Amino acid sequence: MTEILGVPVAVLSGQLMLGVINGAFYALLSLGLAVIFGLLKIINFAHGAMYMLGAMCTVLIFDAFGVNYWVALFVAPVIVGCFGILLEYFLLRRIAGQDHIYSLLLTFGIALILQGVLTNIYGVSGLRYSMPEVFRGGMNLGFMFLPYYRAWVIVAALLVCFATWFMIEKTRLGSYLRAGTEDSQLMQGFGINVPLLISLTYGFGVMLAAFAGALAAPIYSVSPVMGSNILIVVFAVVVIGGMGSIAGAVVTGLMMGVVEGFTKVFYPEGSAAVIFLVMVVVLLIRPSGLFGKEA
Amino acid sequence: MANATTQTDIQQSIIQQQKSEQRKKQILNLVLLALLLLAPAVMYPVFLMKILCFALFAVAFNLLLGYTGLLSFGHAAFLAAGSYTTGYLLSNFSGLTTEMGILVGTAAATVLGLGFGVVAIRRQGIYFAMITLALAQLVYFFFVQAPFTGGEDGMHGVPRGHLFGFVDLSNNYAMYYFVLAVFLGGYLAVQRIVGSPFGQVLKAIKQNEPRAVSLGYNVDRYKLLAFVISAGLAGLAGSVKTVVFQLASLNDAHWHMSGEVILMTLLGGTGTLLGPVVGATFVVNLEYQLAQGPLGDWVDPILGGIFVLTVMAFRSGIVGEIQNFMRKNMS
Numbered sequence: 001m002t003e004i005l006g007v008p009v010a011v012l013s014g015q016l017m018l019g020v021i022n023g024a025f026y027a028l029l030s031l032g033l034a035v036i037f038g039l040l041k042i043i044n045f046a047h048g049a050m051y052m053l054g055a056m057c058t059v060l061i062f063d064a065f066g067v068n069y070w071v072a073l074f075v076a077p078v079i080v081g082c083f084g085i086l087l088e089y090f091l092l093r094r095i096a097g098q099d100h101i102y103s104l105l106l107t108f109g110i111a112l113i114l115q116g117v118l119t120n121i122y123g124v125s126g127l128r129y130s131m132p133e134v135f136r137g138g139m140n141l142g143f144m145f146l147p148y149y150r151a152w153v154i155v156a157a158l159l160v161c162f163a164t165w166f167m168i169e170k171t172r173l174g175s176y177l178r179a180g181t182e183d184s185q186l187m188q189g190f191g192i193n194v195p196l197l198i199s200l201t202y203g204f205g206v207m208l209a210a211f212a213g214a215l216a217a218p219i220y221s222v223s224p225v226m227g228s229n230i231l232i233v234v235f236a237v238v239v240i241g242g243m244g245s246i247a248g249a250v251v252t253g254l255m256m257g258v259v260e261g262f263t264k265v266f267y268p269e270g271s272a273a274v275i276f277l278v279m280v281v282v283l284l285i286r287p288s289g290l291f292g293k294e295a
Numbered sequence: 296m297a298n299a300t301t302q303t304d305i306q307q308s309i310i311q312q313q314k315s316e317q318r319k320k321q322i323l324n325l326v327l328l329a330l331l332l333l334a335p336a337v338m339y340p341v342f343l344m345k346i347l348c349f350a351l352f353a354v355a356f357n358l359l360l361g362y363t364g365l366l367s368f369g370h371a372a373f374l375a376a377g378s379y380t381t382g383y384l385l386s387n388f389s390g391l392t393t394e395m396g397i398l399v400g401t402a403a404a405t406v407l408g409l410g411f412g413v414v415a416i417r418r419q420g421i422y423f424a425m426i427t428l429a430l431a432q433l434v435y436f437f438f439v440q441a442p443f444t445g446g447e448d449g450m451h452g453v454p455r456g457h458l459f460g461f462v463d464l465s466n467n468y469a470m471y472y473f474v475l476a477v478f479l480g481g482y483l484a485v486q487r488i489v490g491s492p493f494g495q496v497l498k499a500i501k502q503n504e505p506r507a508v509s510l511g512y513n514v515d516r517y518k519l520l521a522f523v524i525s526a527g528l529a530g531l532a533g534s535v536k537t538v539v540f541q542l543a544s545l546n547d548a549h550w551h552m553s554g555e556v557i558l559m560t561l562l563g564g565t566g567t568l569l570g571p572v573v574g575a576t577f578v579v580n581l582e583y584q585l586a587q588g589p590l591g592d593w594v595d596p597i598l599g600g601i602f603v604l605t606v607m608a609f610r611s612g613i614v615g616e617i618q619n620f621m622r623k624n625m626s
Contacts, residue, residue, distance in 0.1 A: 105602060108557075109599045109603040116595030276433040287417035
């Protein structure tokens with residue numbers, strides 16, 4: 001019972017847990033992408049940069065003002081979210097009627113600027129952020145050791161995903177959002193302030209990314225380049241899952257994290273590539289994605 | 296009766312106008328060609344060759360974005376495939392003539408392009424960009440780990456060798472005129488493709504894909520062929536670049552390179568033949584100038600800023616805006 005397929009249970013379950021944690025980040029990020037895509041019909045190439053800003057912000061407000069982790073978890077996403085709303089208002093809105101390629105390139109340019117400027121100020125080696133006292137240590141589950149912070153990451157990510165789902169599916173604001181996704185012109189005709197709704201939606205999607213960043217700060221290396229590689233993985237996740245449903249984005253994110261974790265156990269060299277390979281297979285078999293509605 | 300004469304008059308004047316425009320274009324092309332032929336007398340040939348390689352890369356990219364409406368975010372993969380293949384062959388098989396190494400490199404990129412194309416054209420628009428980006432990242436990981444690429448260090452000291460077995464390319468001037476010939480070959484090929492009936496179908500797909508489908512065109516096959524040609528030419532640019540600089544590195548495969556070629560094309564003018572050449576010249580020059588000065592570390596944010604500026608203020612690009620200006624003021 002201590003080995004499965006020649007791999008010790010402790011190693012397997014440990015990697016599985018790391019996989020679930022990565023998956024939780026994929027889920028949060030692809031959820032934000034899906035929310036933005038739903039109403040604005042654009043792909044936010046700056047999403048990785050927003051994740052990075054969330055983490056950087058958490059570290060910087062701690063260094064500058066001694067803001068503790070719990071406050072930062074709330075404040076960092078709000079700051080980054082406001083920044084996102086400004087971007088939407090001053091830049092994205094002005095090219096709304098154009099080909100979607102342009103909004104993609106615009107957000108890519110913004111990501112290059114943010115990453116480049118912060119790299120020049122803080123370097124690429126990574127900032128240090130100490131774990132909050134509460135989360136030091138962990139518990140022994142008998143078959144594996146579970147650090148408290150990692151357990152918290154999973155719980156927090158799932159809570160936020162659930163809250164997002166609840167807000168969009170069950171509240172009045174969410175019904176506006178869903179209606180806007182279907183036909184924003186008609187909704188404008190009903191007297192709903194669609195431009196405001198678009199700004200808020202973009203800000204909210206960006207907030208989710210920044211929240212993921214704040215959550216990642218104590219366990220991942222916080223640096224200006226942390227967003228670009230994870231973003232490409234999240235794009236693959238989004239292609240696999242399709243951006244049709246919120247549950248789909250979350251489930252696909254977690255699933256891909258687990259797949260990645262397993263690959264790390266059995267074929268470590270392939271762990272960086274496995275999600276992209278899954279994407280290729282899914283595209284060949286089911287081009288619209290696992291949860292997608294149409295091509 | 297009078298009506299008929301005016302109609303033929305108008306037709307004739309339109310034909311004349313087109314002829315004079317064509318003549319102007321021909322003169323412009325001849326002037327540019329003369330400049331390219333004489334350029335190494337006043338400028339460092341290796342720098343010029345760098346511009347020509349990236350110009351060819353951007354021209355190849357523009358065939359997709361400018362004429363087919365497909366935004367590939369993974370063209371670095373083809374540049375690198377050509378680059379690494381040629382580098383590996385020329386380094387390890389000393390009997391191989393340079394042009395053979397370049398041809399095989401181009402072929403490798405073309406085959407990779409076919410693989411990308413088959414997967415990526417299953418989705419459209421924004422998804423297409425994400426898929427090509429993800430596939431290119433897969434290729435990047437492959438090049439990082441593959442034993443023959445030299446990993447993080449890349450390949451160094453690739454011999455330039457002899458063209459057709461007897462032209463010594465270690466001479467920078469011989470090399471320059473070879474690169475110029477390759478560039479012109481690629482440029483004219485794209486010009487020919489764009490003007491052909493095949494190119495017209497590509498433009499139709501760009502403007503209105505459902506209508507092209509309803510007219511009975513097998514849109515996917517046209518897209519795939521355009522993608523493969525574009526990938527092959529990008530590979531050619533990578534192969535030649537390796538011979539010029541005698542090295543192949545991971546920079547060629549990084550997503551950053553895919554972004555740069557988009558910027559070159561967008562800035563110069565998508566959907567214009569000369570635009571990508573102008574854009575590549577501008578970006579390569581800019582990066583060189585910045586690297587010389589105190590702003591060497593600020594290349595990325597500045598490129599990002601140009602991206603934002605181009606998208607916000609002049610989407611037609613440099614050449615496109617000039618064309619619009621001429622059209623407004625001439626008629």
